[in-house]
Every structure is written in structure tokens, then in C-alpha cells.
Amino acid sequence: MSLKVDLRHPLGEVALDARFEAPHGVTALFGRSGAGKTSVINAVAGLLHPHAGRVEVDGEVLFDAARGINVPVHRRRFGYVFQDARLFPHLDVRRNLLYGAPDDQGLGRVCDLLGIADLLARRPATLSGGEKARVAIGRALLSRPRMLLMDEPFAALDQARKEEILPYLERLRDEGGVPILYVSHNVEEVARLAATLVVLDRGRVVQSGPAEALFADPALAPLLGPRAAGAILSGRVVAHHDDGLTEVSAAGGRLFLPQVGQPAGTALRVRIEAQDVMLALEPPTGISALNVLPVVIAQMHQGQGPGVMVQLRAGEDLLLARVTRRSAQALGLVPGLACHAVIKSVAVAPGGVGRG
């Protein structure tokens, strides 16, 4: 399964000029609002007809402006989960779910996967925002799509609702077997879900590739916003301790995190924000931070402000640390230098920990 997109289309003040590929798994289209993410996903679905370009899935051309090919929306077989759910108000949940389904065979499995079995007889108007989002995902899944398109399905939800649904999406990613093209401007969501990242800025693709590599790229940090920059570590739950901490083994060493609700052995993706990582030349003693990883400086990137983004190699994983230029000079930080990364356990937000 691979989706190839190449689009050019005027969008008000900016011009969309995007070319990327989405392989299997979850591909996130990431960018600020107004970057053209929704237009890209609409063009893939067939709801927008770009002035020029091509959309191709597994060799099947769905759109080609030059050759006049434009497969209509209803024959493209994408399951689109809209930002506003768009459930049919006159149908109950069951009939919403089955609207695009050839039969009701998958209904039980999808209801279990999304936890919506109890809602079947309800009307959309009586559902909470989180329930609507899950029904919308189920409806798209049951239409047996070749790929799911998700346009910020959590935009209308508060943090608690989001936390309620993200685990379902992780299950969908791991068990559903359906590739997903996921539009978002939320770093945390993208870091938890995406294997591939396509970064869009003012209509153009500025970077694309494996999510872990891109999140650890210090040059990309300004685009994400310095406060949102942070790398993803992959690890595995080792044990839960009595004092409420979960021990996780990562390539670079042991980490202690605030309680993670997953059994021992579970693979994890832990996002560590660059601003939560301190650097020390000597192994620090007498500090409260529990996590000290030996690292080697791989790259440094100086942006506009007083900060320097430092990329660190911790075993096979990459970490990002944001320190001031003054500190970097005082410590004599240069690529190749071995030092220690200090991470406060409580700085790792529960929302930044997802199943790997």
C-alpha cells in the first residue's frame, strides 16, 4: 500500500504545491493551521479538484489533471473521518455505522475496537463529542476503505476526551491493518501515532520521512515551534514500582516515568520535549532528577533566539535538548562531545507516552 500525491492548487494567499508519499502505517500531515493540510486530504478524497497534479494509490491513478482522470468521490474507497464527525442526524448509530458497509459482518469487531457497542440504538444528537468521533471512525472503517483519511478528528475535543480516544487509534493502527493519513497540528498526537511525517508549511512540503528521525532533527524544531520540539524514544515497560513510577528500558538506558497504564513488556513511544532535557558534562550527583542518560552530541542547530537545539545520540535513539547559547558556550558543547542528559520524570506528560 502506498499513496503518491503531487498537487498544485491556488489557495487564497498561498499556493498549494505538495508532493509526498505515504507508505503503510500512519502518515501524519503536519503543519500550522492554514498550511493547506485539509486541502491536501480533500484532494486525495476527491472533494477538491486541484488545478494540476496526480493522486495514485498502489499504481491506480485516481486523479491526473494532465490526462483528465478524476475518479469520483464515491469510487475512491477512502474512509474519511471529518473534523466535525458529520454523522447523519436522522439515522441511529447502527445505521450510521453501516451506511457505507457492504454488510454488517465487521460491525461487532469495530464496535469492540472502538468501544461503541452500547451506543448502537442512540441518535447522534445524544452522543458526546468523544462518542461522535469514535462512531465517525467506525463508520469510515466499516466502509472497507483502502486507507483512512483523518482530518484533525480531535480538533473539537478537550484534552480528556482526546486521551479517551487516542488509545483506540493506537489499537486501530496496530490491529486494524488499515493505513491512515492523519492531518494534525498537534505535536503530541502526531508523535504518538505517526510512523511517517510530512511537514507542510504555507502549502509546501518542507520535510518528509520517518517520524522519529524528523522529530529528532534540530533544524526542523523552529517549524514545530521551539516549545513543541521533542524527540521520540522507543522503549519497553520493565516494571511498575510501588511509588507510582514506571520503569522503562530504552536504547540509551533506563527511564523512570510517571505511572504508565500498560503492562510490563509493552512497547512504548515516549516523547521527551527538548525544553525538559538538561545537559551535564559530569554524571550529576545530588540532584532530584531520576533520569540520567549518557549521550553523545550529534548536531547543534542555532535558531533566531537565545536557544540552541542540541541533538543527542543515546544508544540507537536520538534526543533533543534545548539549552541557551550561553550555556552551550560555557560548557564548550560541540558535536562529538560525550555528556549526560538529565530528564525530570515528572516532565514527561502522560499524553506524551503512547503504545509503540
Added chain:
Amino acid sequence: MSALGDAAWLGPQEWAALRLSLKVAFWATLLSLPLGICVAHLLARGRFRGREILNVVVHMPLVLPPVVVGYLLLETFSPVAPLGQALAQIGVVFAFRWTGAALAAAVMGFPLMVRAIRLAIEAVDPKLEEAAATLGATRLRVFFTVSLPLSLPGVLAGAVLGFAKAMGEFGATITFVSNIPGETRTLPSAIYAFLQQPGADGAAWRLVLVSVLVATLALIASEALARRMARRVRA
């Protein structure tokens, strides 16, 4: 006052006029409704050349003098006109028949009906129709499973308007199919005829009351139905 006292008792001629009007309005509404829905949908959602022309043609009966519409119908469907002749061959005759009264009523009520339905279809969120299309529904299926059910209250309103207009149609009817008792003498035509006749004021009054009663009942019934449908659509 004696006229009002007798109002509960309709004479055979008056009954005939009422029955005929109901029959004419019923068939005029029923048969023009599918076409009205199609045209309303075309005007609301269609993107094609000549949409404005279609719009003007549909609204013509609303702005033309009814007598003109009746005369045009007569010229088109009279037994000596080519179309009237052709239709007569297959047994369809409009001129001076109750079927002609139904045709005239349908034509005159059409713009009102289309207008109401068009507004209702335009009010359906196109995003829901898009969502249905992404789920694999053809345009026809989207229409029957999303657009039409969601605009049903408006469709009903259009049907009631069409029915009311058909009950009251006079000018085009009398021009096209005349005023033949038992065949084309609908309520308005009968009231008009009674007013021409000395001493028939009572009959005219009774039919006036019947008209008011029928119109009121139709409105109440449609309001109740529309409320029920709207609740189903929203809740």
C-alpha cells in the same frame, strides 16, 4: 344569518364541487410532487448551463396572469392542437375534463411547491452529502438517503402549498376547462357561478366556509406532521 345556519348542510351541487376540488387538488399535488422535488434539487444543487432559464420557466406561472396560463394550456392541449391530438390518440384528454383542471392546478401550484422544497434542500448541510459520497454512495443514493430525508419537512410544506393553491385555482382553470358542473366546476368556480345566480348567496357562503375549513385542516395537519419530522431529523 340564515345562510350561516344552513351552512352545515351542503346541497348535491355543492358536494360535487367539494369532491371535485379535493380530487383535482389531490392528483395535481401527487403527480407534480416527484417532478417538483427533481426540479428543486436541480435548482438547489445542480451546476449546469441553463439553470437560470429553468428557474425563470418554473416561476412563470407565478407572475403571469392565470388567464394567460389557462389560454396557453388550451392552445397546447385542445383536441385540435398537435399535442392534444397526439395525447387523445392514447386516451389522454385534458380539455374541458377534470384532468385538465388538475393539470392547470398543478402548473399554477408548481412554482410555490418548488420554492419551498428548494429552500429545504438548500438548508441540508452539503458536508453531510460529501460524507455520504466518501462512504461510497452514488449521487442517487446520497439524494434518497440523506438529502431527501433531511429536507422532508420542507417537501411536506411544498406539497401543502401546492395543494392549497390547487384548491383555490380559478383563472387558469376556468379558461382552460371552463365551468362544467360535475366535471370542471371546482369550489372557486362554483362560488363564482353561485354569485352570478340571483338567490344563491347561501350556497356561495357555504362553499366559502368549506374552503376556509379545508384550508385550516390542511395547515394544522401539515404543521403537526412537519413538527414530527423535524424532531426525527434533529434529535
